[in-house]
Amino acid sequence: MGKLYDLLLQDIRFEEGLNACMNCGVCTAICPAAEFYKYDPREIVDTIQTKDEEKTEALLKSETIWYCGQCMSCKTRCPRGNTPALVIMALRTLSQKLGYFTDSEKGRQQFAIKRTVGENILKYGYCVPTYAVDPKMHPEQGPIWEHIFNNIDDVMDRLGGNLKKKGSGALREIHQKNLDELDKIFEVTGGYKLYGEIENYSEKKAGEMGLEFKKEGIDNEYFRHVYTCNSDNHGK
Amino acid sequence: MGKKVVVIGGGITGMEASVQLSALGYSVTVLEKESQLGGHLNDWTVLFPNLRKGNEIVSFLEHGLELQEVNVIYNSKISGIKKINKHYEIVLDNQKQIIADAILVATGFDLFDAHRKEEFGYGIYENVITSYDLEKIFAEKGEIKTPSGINPKRIGFIHCVGSRDEKVNNHYCSNVCCVTGVKQAMELKTLIPDAEIFNFYMDMRMFDTHFEELYLESQKKYGINFIRGRLSEANETIDKRIILKVEDTLTSRPLKMTVDLLVLLVGMEPSKGTKEIAKLLNLKMRESGFLKPEDDHTLSNVSNMPGVFFAGTCSGPMSIKYTFTDARAAVTKINCYLKEYELQHRILLN
Amino acid sequence: MKDEGKKQIWKDYQKDIADDHYYYVRSCIRQSFFPASEEFFLRLLKDDLGKDVFDDPNHTTCTGIGYHSDIVSFETIMTVVARHFSMMKESGYKNIIISCVTSFGIYTEIIETWKHFPEVLAKTRENLFKATGREFDIPENMAHASDIIYKFKDEIAQKAKYRLVNPITGKPLNIVEHIGCHYSKMFPKYGVGGAEFPEVLAGMIDAWGGKVIDYPERRHCCGFGFRQYLVQANRGYSIANSKKKFDSMEPYKPDLILANCPGCTMFMDKWQYTISEMEGKTYGENQQGIPVLTYEELAGLVMGYNPWDLGLQYHQIQSEPLLHKLGIEFSIEDKYKTRDGRQMPIPECPANINY
Numbered sequence: 001m002g003k004l005y006d007l008l009l010q011d012i013r014f015e016e017g018l019n020a021c022m023n024c025g026v027c028t029a030i031c032p033a034a035e036f037y038k039y040d041p042r043e044i045v046d047t048i049q050t051k052d053e054e055k056t057e058a059l060l061k062s063e064t065i066w067y068c069g070q071c072m073s074c075k076t077r078c079p080r081g082n083t084p085a086l087v088i089m090a091l092r093t094l095s096q097k098l099g100y101f102t103d104s105e106k107g108r109q110q111f112a113i114k115r116t117v118g119e120n121i122l123k124y125g126y127c128v129p130t131y132a133v134d135p136k137m138h139p140e141q142g143p144i145w146e147h148i149f150n151n152i153d154d155v156m157d158r159l160g161g162n163l164k165k166k167g168s169g170a171l172r173e174i175h176q177k178n179l180d181e182l183d184k185i186f187e188v189t190g191g192y193k194l195y196g197e198i199e200n201y202s203e204k205k206a207g208e209m210g211l212e213f214k215k216e217g218i219d220n221e222y223f224r225h226v227y228t229c230n231s232d233n234h235g236k
Numbered sequence: 237m238g239k240k241v242v243v244i245g246g247g248i249t250g251m252e253a254s255v256q257l258s259a260l261g262y263s264v265t266v267l268e269k270e271s272q273l274g275g276h277l278n279d280w281t282v283l284f285p286n287l288r289k290g291n292e293i294v295s296f297l298e299h300g301l302e303l304q305e306v307n308v309i310y311n312s313k314i315s316g317i318k319k320i321n322k323h324y325e326i327v328l329d330n331q332k333q334i335i336a337d338a339i340l341v342a343t344g345f346d347l348f349d350a351h352r353k354e355e356f357g358y359g360i361y362e363n364v365i366t367s368y369d370l371e372k373i374f375a376e377k378g379e380i381k382t383p384s385g386i387n388p389k390r391i392g393f394i395h396c397v398g399s400r401d402e403k404v405n406n407h408y409c410s411n412v413c414c415v416t417g418v419k420q421a422m423e424l425k426t427l428i429p430d431a432e433i434f435n436f437y438m439d440m441r442m443f444d445t446h447f448e449e450l451y452l453e454s455q456k457k458y459g460i461n462f463i464r465g466r467l468s469e470a471n472e473t474i475d476k477r478i479i480l481k482v483e484d485t486l487t488s489r490p491l492k493m494t495v496d497l498l499v500l501l502v503g504m505e506p507s508k509g510t511k512e513i514a515k516l517l518n519l520k521m522r523e524s525g526f527l528k529p530e531d532d533h534t535l536s537n538v539s540n541m542p543g544v545f546f547a548g549t550c551s552g553p554m555s556i557k558y559t560f561t562d563a564r565a566a567v568t569k570i571n572c573y574l575k576e577y578e579l580q581h582r583i584l585l586n
Numbered sequence: 587m588k589d590e591g592k593k594q595i596w597k598d599y600q601k602d603i604a605d606d607h608y609y610y611v612r613s614c615i616r617q618s619f620f621p622a623s624e625e626f627f628l629r630l631l632k633d634d635l636g637k638d639v640f641d642d643p644n645h646t647t648c649t650g651i652g653y654h655s656d657i658v659s660f661e662t663i664m665t666v667v668a669r670h671f672s673m674m675k676e677s678g679y680k681n682i683i684i685s686c687v688t689s690f691g692i693y694t695e696i697i698e699t700w701k702h703f704p705e706v707l708a709k710t711r712e713n714l715f716k717a718t719g720r721e722f723d724i725p726e727n728m729a730h731a732s733d734i735i736y737k738f739k740d741e742i743a744q745k746a747k748y749r750l751v752n753p754i755t756g757k758p759l760n761i762v763e764h765i766g767c768h769y770s771k772m773f774p775k776y777g778v779g780g781a782e783f784p785e786v787l788a789g790m791i792d793a794w795g796g797k798v799i800d801y802p803e804r805r806h807c808c809g810f811g812f813r814q815y816l817v818q819a820n821r822g823y824s825i826a827n828s829k830k831k832f833d834s835m836e837p838y839k840p841d842l843i844l845a846n847c848p849g850c851t852m853f854m855d856k857w858q859y860t861i862s863e864m865e866g867k868t869y870g871e872n873q874q875g876i877p878v879l880t881y882e883e884l885a886g887l888v889m890g891y892n893p894w895d896l897g898l899q900y901h902q903i904q905s906e907p908l909l910h911k912l913g914i915e916f917s918i919e920d921k922y923k924t925r926d927g928r929q930m931p932i933p934e935c936p937a938n939i940n941y
Binding site for chain 3: 032
Binding site: 351354355357358359360361362469471472473474479 | 587588590591592594595780781782783800801802803804805837838
């Protein structure tokens with residue numbers, strides 16, 4: 001019995017997600033990630049249930065655990081009531097706690113997510129408000145999005161929004177007292193601790209990789225690197 | 237006048253047991269809910285593992301009934317059972333009362349209702365059928381066509397439909413589907429020699445005499461393909477073919493295959509009648525709903541109610557061969573009980 | 587395809603949906619990308635159906651996108667959701683409507699977790715109290731916003747100005763529906779019609795006269811994949827999944843894609859543009875793309891709301907061909923006007939999509 005397995009067991013999602021796997025493959029058969037990546041949720045669950053310390057550590061440091069798209073289709077299907085996607089979440093959480101996530105290209109991306117969505121949540125009270133989805137970082141959103149982004153006040157007004165204003169309505173300003181409560185929740189539930197771990201391990205990795213790192217924002221080499229780097233070595 | 241035994245259910249178990257009980261001198265009454273005896277066997281044309289005809293078995297059983305005096309009450313429905321001292325009083329819907337010194341429950345199984353595996357599309361996609369439906373197609377003896385009317389060139393068999401599946405609350409293995417899949421694949425291949433046939437399985441459980449040989453023969457002689465992976469979902473194409481999504485787990489690759497006909501190998505569930513009788517008699521059931529004997533090794537066929545015995549597929553999935561064996565074993569137990577042999581009182585030491 | 591088979595399944599998955607007095611929680615993506623859908627929804631409930639619904643300015647994001655991209659822990663999100671329940675209690679409501687499918691999935695996951703692990707519920711109560719001094723009750727009734735439209739689909743049909751039928755040919759429109767993975771794949775019982783053949787959108791399409799089209803990749807994910815889209819390097823995953831769906835539905839010639847989840851609506855709209863740029867391949871009739879609508883937009887259209895007030899001009903795939911097919915009257919001059927009637931700049935046309 002491995003220590004890592006014990007740590008995983010502390011995650012309620014791990015307990016919910018892993019019963020016993022009989023390797024039938026229904027999860028992999030409909031897994032969107034299995035179709036495009038070198039990814040097989042069945043194998044991951046099978047590896048984990050061996051409780052082998054070395055193999056678990058290798059997984060925590062691997063690209064593999066970052067391929068899942070969290071669609072949860074595996075939960076609908078498993079004849080043993082497992083949910084590989086929940087097992088993945090527990091693995092990812094542990095990988096971040098232990099700092100193993102910076103060992104992989106896909107894992108390092110957690111820093112980019114923290115600096116974008118993570119900051120949005122606390123700053124605005126939204127994960128992805130219109131004004132934070134910059135067309136420069138989202139060229140795939142096309143010309144309409146650029147138009148909306150550039151004319152956000154008029155567009156939101158026409159569509160009945162309440163952009164950055166007091167009161168209710170779409171994209172209203174979230175009142176400071178509510179942001180303060182959110183802040184407290186992050187403090188009490190370890191939300192900040194997790195952010196801090198992602199930051200610290202990322203800074204360390206940036207140093208090892210010789211990339212510029214800044215304490216805030218997205219204008220630094222390390223952010224740009226993890227946000228765009230694709231070794232193209234992930235597909236089948 | 238011999239003691240009276242009532243056999244509930246006139247399938248293989250009920251028929252064989254009543255013949256044997258009658259031969260031992262008991263007065264036997266079979267209560268059959270249908271208008272004919274034979275149960276599910278009437279719907280099965282050819283049997284594994286030796287491909288003999290199903291109706292040969294039915295006539296064997298019927299011949300037994302002719303030789304022995306067995307009273308059969310057809311279309312009977314039991315409305316109540318009362319225990320009075322050492323015997324039972326069975327009341328039928330028509331108010332008729334029957335006294336029994338012993339009861340043999342032989343209420344059998346129901347086929348798993350494939351509609352419940354919603355993602356396989358049975359009842360929604362025309363060309364998805366069950367192993368039971370396929371037997372009926374075999375029985376018609378015509379040219380094999382899919383329900384949408386084409387000659388199938390590629391056919392998929394799905395193992396474990398309704399078995400080994402927490403999602404439908406059936407954790408057990410139904411024992412007979414693997415070999416049925418092999419048997420039906422061979423039959424189809426014989427009828428459509430240029431068809432490609434794929435069996436999708438999790439484990440090939442070919443445990444009984446000649447099963448493994450049949451599996452081997454299906455591969456060597458018939459060219460049936462076996463892919464280790466459970467069907468995740470089936471979808472219909474625009475021309476009504478069926479797309480299968482599985483993982484070929486031996487090569488760790490998701491696999492998509494389009495077939496003209498999909499056959500779901502449906503498993504066994506405790507029959508509705510089994511559940512009803514269990515309730516009327518307060519019989520112990522397993523989590524699966526099959527009847528539970530007093531001891532799995534030493535007291536099979538013996539229920540928790542004195543004088544009530546059971547045999548056949550009401551106690552769990554089993555093939556015809558074991559159903560016969562189990563029926564005869566139950567007869568021995570009933571005989572011991574009615575003759576009050578000392579053997580009855582053997583105890584387990586622990 | 588035998589519809590009776592689907593209807594049989596639907597009978598097993600009819601959830602209770604409250605009739606009135608709702609507490610509404612918004613969706614990050616819906617209000618950012620389809621703000622008019624949320625506004626229409628509230629107007630429909632209040633003005634057209636005379637229901638009581640509270641649009642509480644004090645709730646925040648549920649943090650769901652952060653949760654599924656693993657930068658927010660389960661403990662944190664449970665407490666944020668508990669805070670929403672607390673505000674609902676404070677405002678005197680017991681029935682919650684959730685505008686986002688990701689949130690809806692999270693709410694169901696949390697409530698199921700609390701059922702199976704009471705100690706986790708206790709810990710969440712403790713966390714929320716410690717952080718905010720708040721207490722909460724679990725909602726008596728929980729609905730996704732589409733469940734509500736589903737519930738009132740027949741009332742909407744009665745008030746409808748248009749049907750999902752081409753008035754010239756008399757034929758119903760071919761509509762594919764996309765339910766969004768987190769609506770019922772995790773817990774089929776929470777979704778109208780279950781997980782495999784969900785009824786929630788199909789029921790609307792039926793009630794309003796359209797024809798539901800099934801296609802082989804109907805259940806497949808749109809490809810959002812959270813981190814798979816959020817990080818630029820991973821977006822190949824995201825677009826490849828959408829493409830797989832478009833290729834699979836193409837032979838059925840859909841007039842419209844109706845989507846349940848705001849993220850799916852956005853991706854299936856935008857990726858058609860990206861695919862047209864990357865591969866020169868444009869889906870839909872006359873290379874015009876296949877319009878992707880929210881259920882609010884579709885309800886608004888059949889009820890005769892101005893398509894530009896519903897925000898259809900802000901989809902990448904434009905909806906004029908669809909409006910023509912439905913015989914819906916609209917003013918082209920009004921399309922890019924501000925609320926007070928000023929002309930706005932006209933967005934650039936993509937090279938490979940016919941407008």
